[in-house]
Amino acid sequence: MSDPLLEVTGLTKHFPVKNGLLRRVVGQVKAVDGVDFTINRGETFGLVGESGCGKSTTGRTVLRLEEPTGGEVVYHHEELGPVDIGTADRRQLKRLRPEMQIIFQDPFSSLDARMTVGRIIAEPMVINRTHHGRELRDRVAELLSVVGLRPEHASRYPHAFSGGQRQRIGIARALALNPKLIVCDEPVSALDVSVQAQVLNLLESLQAQFDLTYLFVSHDLSVVEHIADRVAVMYLGKVVEVGTTDQLFYSPKMPYTEALLSALPKPDPRKRTKPTLLTGDVPSPANPPHGCHFHPRCKYAQDRCRTEVPQLRDLGGGQLAACHLADSLELKGAEPLPDVPVISAEEAVRAAASRNSRPPADVAPHSTQEAMS
Amino acid sequence: MTPTSTPTATAPGARTPADAVVSVQNLHVEFKTPLGKVNALNGVNFDVPQGKVLGIVGESGCGKSVTARAILQIVEKAGTISKGRILFRSRPEAVDLTSLDPQGREMRSIRGKEISMIFQEPMTSLNPVYPIGDQIEEAVRLHQTRDKDEARRRAVEVLRRVGMPNPEQVARTYPHQLSGGMRQRAMIAMALSCTPTLLIADEPTTALDVTTEAQILQLMRDLQAESGMSIMFITHSMGVVAQLCDDVVVMYLGRVVERAPVDDLFYNPKHPYTISLLRSIPRIGVGRGQPLETMKGGVPDPYSTVPGCPFHPRCPSAMKGLCDTVVPIEAPVEGGVDGHGVRCHLYPGCTPLDVAVDTVSEREEEE
Numbered sequence: 001m002s003d004p005l006l007e008v009t010g011l012t013k014h015f016p017v018k019n020g021l022l023r024r025v026v027g028q029v030k031a032v033d034g035v036d037f038t039i040n041r042g043e044t045f046g047l048v049g050e051s052g053c054g055k056s057t058t059g060r061t062v063l064r065l066e067e068p069t070g071g072e073v074v075y076h077h078e079e080l081g082p083v084d085i086g087t088a089d090r091r092q093l094k095r096l097r098p099e100m101q102i103i104f105q106d107p108f109s110s111l112d113a114r115m116t117v118g119r120i121i122a123e124p125m126v127i128n129r130t131h132h133g134r135e136l137r138d139r140v141a142e143l144l145s146v147v148g149l150r151p152e153h154a155s156r157y158p159h160a161f162s163g164g165q166r167q168r169i170g171i172a173r174a175l176a177l178n179p180k181l182i183v184c185d186e187p188v189s190a191l192d193v194s195v196q197a198q199v200l201n202l203l204e205s206l207q208a209q210f211d212l213t214y215l216f217v218s219h220d221l222s223v224v225e226h227i228a229d230r231v232a233v234m235y236l237g238k239v240v241e242v243g244t245t246d247q248l249f250y251s252p253k254m255p256y257t258e259a260l261l262s263a264l265p266k267p268d269p270r271k272r273t274k275p276t277l278l279t280g281d282v283p284s285p286a287n288p289p290h291g292c293h294f295h296p297r298c299k300y301a302q303d304r305c306r307t308e309v310p311q312l313r314d315l316g317g318g319q320l321a322a323c324h325l326a327d328s329l330e331l332k333g334a335e336p337l338p339d340v341p342v343i344s345a346e347e348a349v350r351a352a353a354s355r356n357s358r359p360p361a362d363v364a365p366h367s368t369q370e371a372m373s
Numbered sequence: 374m375t376p377t378s379t380p381t382a383t384a385p386g387a388r389t390p391a392d393a394v395v396s397v398q399n400l401h402v403e404f405k406t407p408l409g410k411v412n413a414l415n416g417v418n419f420d421v422p423q424g425k426v427l428g429i430v431g432e433s434g435c436g437k438s439v440t441a442r443a444i445l446q447i448v449e450k451a452g453t454i455s456k457g458r459i460l461f462r463s464r465p466e467a468v469d470l471t472s473l474d475p476q477g478r479e480m481r482s483i484r485g486k487e488i489s490m491i492f493q494e495p496m497t498s499l500n501p502v503y504p505i506g507d508q509i510e511e512a513v514r515l516h517q518t519r520d521k522d523e524a525r526r527r528a529v530e531v532l533r534r535v536g537m538p539n540p541e542q543v544a545r546t547y548p549h550q551l552s553g554g555m556r557q558r559a560m561i562a563m564a565l566s567c568t569p570t571l572l573i574a575d576e577p578t579t580a581l582d583v584t585t586e587a588q589i590l591q592l593m594r595d596l597q598a599e600s601g602m603s604i605m606f607i608t609h610s611m612g613v614v615a616q617l618c619d620d621v622v623v624m625y626l627g628r629v630v631e632r633a634p635v636d637d638l639f640y641n642p643k644h645p646y647t648i649s650l651l652r653s654i655p656r657i658g659v660g661r662g663q664p665l666e667t668m669k670g671g672v673p674d675p676y677s678t679v680p681g682c683p684f685h686p687r688c689p690s691a692m693k694g695l696c697d698t699v700v701p702i703e704a705p706v707e708g709g710v711d712g713h714g715v716r717c718h719l720y721p722g723c724t725p726l727d728v729a730v731d732t733v734s735e736r737e738e739e740e
Binding site: 164194196201221349 | 432433538552553554555582583584585586587588590591609610611612613614615616635636638639640649650651653654655656657658659660661664665666667668671672690692718719720721
């Protein structure tokens with residue numbers, strides 16, 4: 001069943017901290033500090049954590065938008081076979097890059113305001129010389145309709161579009177070269193709730209349509225629970241737990257995962273629980289604590305946690321956690337929520353209809369299959 | 374805190390703002406821009422009940438922040454309050470805030486002292502060149518005491534109250550030295566320094582991580598219980614509303630479309646917009662692998678005016694000939710709890726009486 005597309009082992013990315021008159025390197029920010037995970041073909045792999053945990057840097061380093069400091073990122077190319085992206089030469093990269101694309105968080109700054117939407121989407125195809133002339137225009141039109149926009153939108157500029165539409169443009173650009181892997185870096189965080197659902201549905205239907213693999217970076221656990229097949233939790237540059245979405249959300253093995261889950265504000269006023277509050281803030285990645293990075297905020301911490309760095313280890317069923325106490329702790333997972341009652345709207349439609357003495361035109365009850373437009 | 378069903382006013386005719394700290398009545402705010410007039414608020418009515426947390430929910434552009442700013446009379450330059458009243462009752466008799474000069478003495482004695490506000494982005498609301506303590510002291514000295522040492526003492530005290538570790542030292546630090554969550558705590562400390570009657574929080578947790586958000590929400594809950602102040606909490610997150618608020622007002626395009634005690638809003642939502650909003654959020658354990666329910670389209674361009682019900686172009690239950698021509702009025706929900714009101718033609722009482730007759734007869738003529 002597992003057919004790896006991307007294997008990341010021991011990935012590190014350190015940013016030097018320079019100070020003083022001579023800009024001497026006085027320290028290292030260990031943004032990504034030994035990250036291991038494998039993404040299988042066709043799955044959505046979620047990467048979650050608080051801001052500053054290195055999840056975005058990981059996403060960017062995987063694509064070699066940042067030069068990795070160490071470690072391996074092996075991409076299984078259909079013709080070239082396994083290639084380490086971190087050390088690939090220009091010629092190899094040129095063949096790899098079209099297969100790996102990215103969708104950025106901010107749909108306002110990720111599109112060039114001075115280019116038309118058509119040029120923005122065409123750019124990757126022009127650079128890679130895949131389409132020309134009429135063919136190129138047709139392809140742009142096709143991509144626009146694939147993401148739910150209209151072909152005539154190609155001549156407009158990004159400012160004429162709303163946030164959700166811009167994010168669709170970014171998605172169309174990412175799809176231009178028929179990629180295999182797309183890194184989605186917080187693709188819905190900047191969008192309104194109603195638009196967020198549209199974009200998430202679009203990403204899911206595109207995945208089925210084009211056989212895509214997603215690395216889905218997000219801080220929003222409920223979005224990740226909805227979209228991801230497997231999830232990794234990062235804390236201070238390290239992956240602290242990996243598992244299927246069910247394992248991670250319903251039987252977490254790492255206290256940090258438990259804390260994250262309990263902090264999630266549940267959209268249900270009858271489930272007002274006092275969350276397992278994490279005290280304090282995330283320590284600086286320039287000077288992480290000794291032992292387990294999480295121990296100063298962990299309520300289960302023991303002496304061993306303060307000195308010994310826990311390794312990510314297999315706990316069975318494909319679930320891995322970096323915690324000395326993973327076997328002995330009984331941690332609480334997420335509580336499933338009841339669905340929203342909707343009968344009221346349908347009843348109301350019927351009642352309104354009878355009040356108006358005949359069924360009004362164009363009345364459709366709330367359905368879950370509302371089209372994306 | 375448990376959800377309660379204390380009456381808040383529903384229909385404009387039946388309002389009893391006796392227990393309300395602030396009563397916003399038929400508020401209109403418009404912005405004059407080079408591209409035309411934007412009606413940010415089109416007749417907003419609601420009361421902030423005494424000692425409770427009122428949530429104001431809506432998507433960007435629905436006018437939730439403008440409402441908050443109108444209460445404090447700090448609407449941006451191009452905007453004006455064109456109609457309506459904002460009654461504030463902390464003194465024996467209520468004052469209409471819209472009648473006060475925004476720069477005048479009376480307004481300035483209310484702003485920051487009796488009504489204070491927390492903003493979304495603490496970094497842009499704190500002054501980067503003064504230490505945190507000095508900024509809190511400024512508010513204290515303006516409204517409470519002239520004694521410098523006493524002001525200092527109170528600043529440190531209020532920092533301690535918001536759970537700041539080592540408050541004496543934090544008072545001497547500059548905003549950039551603090552993390553996002555700490556800065557938001559400092560903002561809250563500043564807002565609480567003069568023990569306000571009403572605290573307006575404009576998306577105070579949107580820029581924060583879930584773990585920090587949970588801390589701040591817990592803090593606001595504790596502070597509210599302790600001081601008994603009223604909170605008006607503006608957010609777009611249904612999760613935050615469910616966890617914190619007693620009563621909720623749902624806004625769409627400058628209008629209140631539904632209001633209800635929090636439990637009823639989540640368990641008996643009436644307006645199609647509220648229902649769609651609730652159904653479009655991913656819920657843990659619900660419908661994984663299935664598409665989320667979506668609303669078609671997006672929030673319309675603010676320069677255009679939508680005839681009839683502002684939500685009808687996106688509404689799955691819109692009725693032709695009615696929703697696209699007639700603006701619904703608000704009515705109490707039939708058989709609902711006290712304080713549950715909705716503004717949608719689907720429900721009895723929401724269609725103005727004369728109009729209802731007209732549409733039916735028009736249809737008959739068509740045939």
